[in-house]
Amino acid sequence: MRISFHGATKQVTGSAHLVEINNRRILLDCGLFESDRFNPESPNRQFDFDPASLDAVVVSHSHNDHIGRLPVLIRHGFKGPIYTTPATADILNIMLRDSARIQREDARNAQLRNPDSEPLSPLFELSDVEWVIERLVRLPYEQPAELLPGITLTYHDAGHILGSAMVQFDFKEGDQQRRFLFTGDLGRRDMGMLHNPTVVKDIDVLVSESTYGAKELDIYDTLLKQLHAIVLRAIRLQSKIIIPAFSLGRTQKMIHSFLELFHEHRVKPVPIYVDSPLATRLTEVHRDHPSCYTPESIKLLESDGSLFNAPELHFCPTWDDSRRLNYLNGPLIIIASSGMCEAGRIRHHLRHAVEDPDNAIVIVSYQAEKTLGRKIAEGAERIQIMDRWHDLNCAVYVLDGFSGHADRNDFAWWYEQTGGNIQSAFLVHGEPESMEALSPLLQPYVQNPVVIPEKGQSFDV
CATH class of the missing domain: 3.40.50.10890 (Rossmann fold)
Known part of the structure; x- marks a missing residue:
């Protein structure tokens, strides 16, 4: 199994992680970076991998820093399925259409202010959103499904926003059965409206968000x-x-x-x-x-x-x-x-x-x-x-x-409930100080040193 990190590394935007299992290529999330969308050099307009080579995309939830580049991915040649929970699919439809509308209005207003300038090109149009919607595959929580031959996908409730999910892959490598888990954005406990984050055990490889890893928030x-x-x-x-x-x-x-x-x-x-x-x-x-x-x-x-x-x-x-x-x-x-x-x-x-x-x-x-x-x-x-x-x-x-994000105490609770014995773990979606603070909290449950990856780094695990 190989993981490559293409966003949300030492920052909280641009979530995109490429997982390769038995020669199958799966992208986890495809979110916007905090960057000028009209800048031709913006990371929102380019990918460090070939979108056409992907077999599937699996989305954790519908915030723009996790879904905002899906139409761009399709523009660059992706033709496979996009997996979401049912609620995420409904929200994604609204969020991406709203994003396309705002980009078109911003481009038009900029042209009105500077009529002699070159016309600005939005990241994507409404027609691109239609292609995203066509590719959506809705998968409810706790219903394992064959994502690709030999790879089972299960969504667990992350408790972050409506429809938010942790992504679990179960698969075999040689004779060994393995489990990969991506937390997406982990929610807080006991916040009254949504369910608490689901506890997942027997994890071999963990990719965890870390937004508030250095903070303790009020209960x-x-x-x-x-x-x-x-x-x-x-x-x-x-x-x-x-x-x-x-x-x-x-x-x-x-x-x-x-x-x-x-x-x-x-x-x-x-x-x-x-x-x-x-x-x-x-x-x-x-x-x-x-x-x-x-x-x-x-x-x-x-x-x-x-x-x-x-x-x-x-x-x-x-x-x-x-x-x-x-x-x-x-x-x-x-x-x-x-x-x-x-x-x-x-x-x-x-x-x-x-x-x-x-x-x-x-x-x-x-x-x-x-x-x-x-x-x-x-x-x-x-x-x-x-x-x-x-x-x-x-x-x-x-x-x-x-905040809808887990704080330091929530992370400590969730990591402990996993039962430990995690082979490898990576921290994403956080500022460096949050990751550095969270790493020693996670380390007792991980056999190998916890990794804070750089953008573009790949790891065989």
Whole structure:
């Protein structure tokens, strides 16, 4: 067995790992890098391997850093099947179409700003997305299937987002039966909505993500208490709570947490407005997959026979719906994208809220350096929103425990449950400091030294 790492090496984007078993070539994920998509030299536009030589692609989940280059892969000659869980397939359809639309709009706007410049070429078009959808093979959790002759694929619930999965291959090399496992993005334990990550045993080769390998995040009960206090403040001051949140995963988790406060902890209900067309479409997909939720979550989320249909919950499909929120009195909650405040409707709400000290911004997503969200989280005195500067007078709360990624304690729990005796292990999808911190935590369960690979490195295991 040979593994080559072509992305998410000492970074958290561009997930792509090539596994070769008995002369069969399988790509795990094909995600976007954090790179200018229009730059001809961007790693998003080229591959270090021949896509036409692949026998299959296996997708762990539907975040763009894991699926965002699938249409590019097909443009470069890949013609095989793409395996996903059913929920991931439904979400992937929406995410890739939205990505194609945004790229086309960005290219057109750039041409309008500089009419004499060369036209920009998007990474892919909607027609390329159609080819991806045609190749999807849906495989539910815990249903082993023959991926290729002699190689069995099993998906396990990773507990990260709806449909997220760990990828297990069982196969023979010579007379030896072996098991390979890729964690994808491992979720947190006991977060209330999704199932805990499945424990997998008898692993020979492990590829593990490491995003929060150096951090210990607040447990869910603590997060709920913090959220409770923020809601009580908004009720007392008759003010607004503004939450920048990614449309996939984080928005639905925040809805769940507020409903839990209202219905399980008897906090006075406050209207929740979800102001993101993409989040609205993705929430509709969340309604279609009740098996992904814990029984307690289904009971909490279900109203009138439908999930995510509580009377406190309101969706804002149009710009007029969004603008009306400016004229509503608090208390109310607005959840809008983008999660880092760099685009989307959230900036519109921030402009109307940040200078009022009674309002609150709640940061629940990772904020990259130099983004508006990072400046807010770090407590800048003044911030620029689009073309205007504003005093940041409102309260700011950072609740990063709502992350969908396992923290150091979650990793320790999961590694221990595997039973150890792993022959070889690799750490991907993390910054170097996270990998260096996680490596000694994993090492007691691995026979050979844990490896932190470089991009392009290959290993025979």
